[in-house]
Amino acid sequence: MFLYHYRDPRSPSRRAHDQAESDNEAVRVAMRRRLPVIYFFGIVPGRYRPFYPAYVVADHPERREFSLDLTELGARHLDDLASDAPSRSYRAQIVRSRMHQARFREAVMRAYQSSCAICRLKRSELVEAAHIVGDADGGEPVVPNGMALCKLHHAAFDRNILGVRPDLRVAIRQDILEEVDGPMLLHGLQDFHGLQLSVIPRRRDDRPSADFLERRWEQFRSA
Ligand SMILES: [Zn+2]
Numbered sequence: 001m002f003l004y005h006y007r008d009p010r011s012p013s014r015r016a017h018d019q020a021e022s023d024n025e026a027v028r029v030a031m032r033r034r035l036p037v038i039y040f041f042g043i044v045p046g047r048y049r050p051f052y053p054a055y056v057v058a059d060h061p062e063r064r065e066f067s068l069d070l071t072e073l074g075a076r077h078l079d080d081l082a083s084d085a086p087s088r089s090y091r092a093q094i095v096r097s098r099m100h101q102a103r104f105r106e107a108v109m110r111a112y113q114s115s116c117a118i119c120r121l122k123r124s125e126l127v128e129a130a131h132i133v134g135d136a137d138g139g140e141p142v143v144p145n146g147m148a149l150c151k152l153h154h155a156a157f158d159r160n161i162l163g164v165r166p167d168l169r170v171a172i173r174q175d176i177l178e179e180v181d182g183p184m185l186l187h188g189l190q191d192f193h194g195l196q197l198s199v200i201p202r203r204r205d206d207r208p209s210a211d212f213l214e215r216r217w218e219q220f221r222s223a
Contacts, residue, residue: 001057001058001067001068001069001092002039002054002067002068002069002070002095003065003066003067003068004027004039004056004065004066004067004068005064005065006020006024006064006065006066007020007023007024008020008064027056027066028056028059030056031055031056031057031058031059031066034055036052036053036054036055037052037053037054037055037056037068038050038051038052038053038054039051039052039054039068039070041099041102043102043103043106044103044106044107044110047106049098049099049102051070051095051098053072054068054069054070055068055069056068057069070092070095071087071088071091071092071095072091073087073088073091100141101129101141103141104129104141104142104143104146105128105129107143107146108129108143108146108147108148109124109127109129109148111143111146111148111201111203111206112147112148112199112201113199114127114148115127115148115198115199116148116149116150116153116198116199117147117148117149117153117164117197117198117199117200118149118150118153118162118170118192118197118198119150119153119188119192119198120198120199121150123150126150126151127148127149127150127151128148128149128150128151128154129146129147129148130146130147130148130149130154130157130158131145131146132145132146132147132164132208132209132212132213132215132216133145133212133215133216134158137215139212143201143205143206144205144206144207144208144209144212145208145209145212146208147164147197147208148199152188152189156189160173160219160220160223161173161176161189162189162192163216163217163220163221164197164208164213164216164217165213165217166210166213166214166217168196168197168200168208168213169194169195169196169197170192170193170194170195170196170197171193171194171220172189172190172192172193173220173223176189176190177190177193
């Protein structure tokens with residue numbers, strides 16, 4: 001269950017108070033009428049990711065909070081929730097993971113100024129937040145386990161065509177280095193072999209952690 005705090009007035013004025021109360025009342029109406037609402041999850045101040053449909057399933061006036069169901073299973077009331085608890089808890093895990101990934105992407109993009117760490121490409125539609133140690137291998141969605149990579153370098157990294165050494169140098173797998181093909185292979189991959197990462201976060205705490213890099217480097221070497 002996700003909690004949504006009541007809206008509080010932004011200023012002590014009567015008008016702000018009434019506005020906040022009427023917003024809270026609107027949420028109550030959605031609960032009573034069992035209407036779906038859109039939940040805007042805050043990624044960073046001023047940036048949100050919408051979750052839809054969200055259902056308001058309970059009101060807790062003593063804590064000034066509402067409980068929301070974001071599992072898309074169409075919960076109408078708390079009483080219904082117990083019946084499909086396993087699929088509900090699985091769906092809730094997916095929603096939580098989406099929330100973490102959204103914050104991870106934002107934080108990695110910020111640390112790398114939205115540029116691919118390998119080639120500097122800065123076209124945000126083509127740049128992604130890559131995990132150094134993958135999700136499935138227990139890699140957490142935290143900046144020191146991330147790198148901003150363009151789609152080509154992300155895919156090459158995930159498939160062990162390209163590796164990043166613990167000293168932040170790029171390595172291209174031997175068979176790929178020996179391959180002869182067009183300019184994309186040459187300039188897109190082979191030319192980066194042995195070079196230092198092009199973009200490294202300014203803040204030390206944001207840089208790839210040696211631990212994660214070493215774990216991942218071992219995987220690359222045994223590929
Ligand atoms: Zn790139």
